[in-house]
Amino acid sequence: MTQVARPAPRRLDAFELPSEPGNERLALARVAETVQGLGLSDSRLEKLKTAVAEATMNAIEHGNGNRAEIPVEVEVTQNGDEIVVAISDQGGEAPSAPKPAEEPDLLKKLDGGQSPRGWGLFLIRNMVDAMDITINGQRHTIWLTMRTGGAAHGEHV
Amino acid sequence: MASMCKAATRVLPGAAVIELSGEVDGAAADVLTNAYQTAVGTHADLGTVVLDFAAVDYINSTGIALIVSVLARARAERRKVVASGLSPHYREIFDITRLSDFIELFPDLDHAVSQLTGPAA
Numbered sequence: 102m103t104q105v106a107r108p109a110p111r112r113l114d115a116f117e118l119p120s121e122p123g124n125e126r127l128a129l130a131r132v133a134e135t136v137q138g139l140g141l142s143d144s145r146l147e148k149l150k151t152a153v154a155e156a157t158m159n160a161i162e163h164g165n166g167n168r169a170e171i172p173v174e175v176e177v178t179q180n181g182d183e184i185v186v187a188i189s190d191q192g193g194e195a196p197s198a199p200k201p202a203e204e205p206d207l208l209k210k211l212d213g214g215q216s217p218r219g220w221g222l223f224l225i226r227n228m229v230d231a232m233d234i235t236i237n238g239q240r241h242t243i244w245l246t247m248r249t250g251g252a253a254h255g256e257h258v
Numbered sequence: 259m260a261s262m263c264k265a266a267t268r269v270l271p272g273a274a275v276i277e278l279s280g281e282v283d284g285a286a287a288d289v290l291t292n293a294y295q296t297a298v299g300t301h302a303d304l305g306t307v308v309l310d311f312a313a314v315d316y317i318n319s320t321g322i323a324l325i326v327s328v329l330a331r332a333r334a335e336r337r338k339v340v341a342s343g344l345s346p347h348y349r350e351i352f353d354i355t356r357l358s359d360f361i362e363l364f365p366d367l368d369h370a371v372s373q374l375t376g377p378a379a
Contacts, residue, residue, distance in 0.1 A: 122284075126316070147347035155319055207356040210326050211333060217326040220319035220355065227354050 110180040117172035118157070120165035120190070125157035128175055128188070135177045136184050140249035148228040149186070149247050155221045155228075156188045156243045164190025164241055183230075186245045193239035261315070262286075265293035273306040273374045274298060275367065279313035282321035290324050294331065306374055307332055310367045312343030322355060329360055338362075342370040 114135040118124045129150040141149065157173055165171040174189040205223050209215040226232050231246040263286035266277045274297035282290070298304050309325070311317075317325075332339045342364040344352060352358040364370035 125318075144347065144350075147345075151318075151347070151351070158318065205355070207326065207360070211330045211360070213330070217323040217330065218320065220322045224319055224322075224351065224354070 108181060110178045110185075113177045113179055115174070115176040117174050118161075119169040120161045120167055120171050120173055121169045122158075122161060122167060124161060124173070125154040128157040128173070129154040132175065132177055132186055139179065139184060140182075141184070141247065145247060149184070149245070152225045152228040152232075152245050153186055153188070155225050156186075156245060159221055160188050160190035160192070160241075160243070164192030166192075182249050184247045184249060186247075187242050188245070189240055189242040191239045192241045194236060263289045263314075265289050267293050267297040269297065269301055269304070270371065270375050272304070273308055273371070274301065274304050275308045275310060275371070277310045277313065277367070281316040281318075282311075282314055282324065283316065283318045284320040284324075286321060287324055290328060294328055298335070298337070304337060306338045306340060308367070308370050308374070309339065309341045309361075310343045310370070311341060311345075311348065312366060314343075314348075317348055317351070322351070322357070325357065325361075329357070333360075340364060340370055340374070342367045 114131070116131060118127055132153045133146060133150050136146065136149065157175070160173040161167060165173060171191050176187045178185045178187070203215075205219050206215055210217050225243075225245070229245045230248050231244075233244040235242045235244070261280040263278060263280040263282055268275050276293045276297055278290075294307065297307060307328075309328070329339050339360070340362045341352070343366055344363060349358070349363060352361065352363060364373065
């Protein structure tokens, strides 16, 4: 039986950002530039950009507590037909996003039964093909996976 | 790179239009609240508020929360909110969050205004 060797993951970019509000825009712009030409459609690129921005914002605010001297680390790799963006903060066991007790429910939000906020993780989950979270000591990483040429949830291609 | 949210308001017969530009994020809270207040403040009987996003290049989860707050206030005041000019990406986010169940979406401001106020004489 012949086995086809899967190419080793290729690191496309790695960078750090100070944990200052607004720097998520820098992350999304740089990731968008890095993955340009790798086969993501425009609509899926927009989804990845939104997911990267939301995850970086969570890392800045909730993981690193807006302390500029603690960087958010971003790494972009290509693994076969997958683009993986890893965004790390030093929030450790502390959740790097406020964990809502329940899924965001617009009707409840409109009626005052839920805070109007709490959309970040919900948006991320709905933008990418897979989202994983790992915690290693103080290092908290969210992994965003997007397949090139594929379709995200509910997307028609 | 970052562009602050700005809002221009105008009142038409039966509807107020809030034309947003820049980024709808946490920093847009005062702009959006003040724009809504300006739009409806002197027109208590105003039935519809149009949010135009044609010149908006970024909306994040905090911006979505602001839009939810505007919608909640409008509903409490028995006003309708409609939106125009969203890009396909943000239209999808309005669908995913179910905002589009409560906010009618128009492709552009002209469509929204002509629908709400009828064809120009």
